[in-house]
Amino acid sequence: MTYATDRLHAEIAYVAYHFHWRLDDILDLEHADRLEYVNQIAGLNTRVNGGR
Template identity: 85%
Template sequence: MTYATNRLHAEIAYVAYHFHWGLDEILDMEHRDRLEYVRQIADLNNRINGGR
């Protein structure tokens, strides 16, 4: 099974933007770990912006 390139780029951009991590550092993560960071960032953003 392959992972959509545009989705991978979106995850990388999201994590890099919020945590200022480099491309190699983000790509070295396991997929499930990167998705967990994406989820955590989204949760933080929702709380900051009045959600939940």
């Protein structure tokens, strides 16, 4: 099974936008680790936006 390219690009853009990490650094992450960062960023955004 392969990971959808559009989903990978969305995750990369999301982490890069919020953490300002380089593409190579994000691509070096294991899939599970990258998803954890995506989830953590989403949680931070939810808290900042008052739970919305």
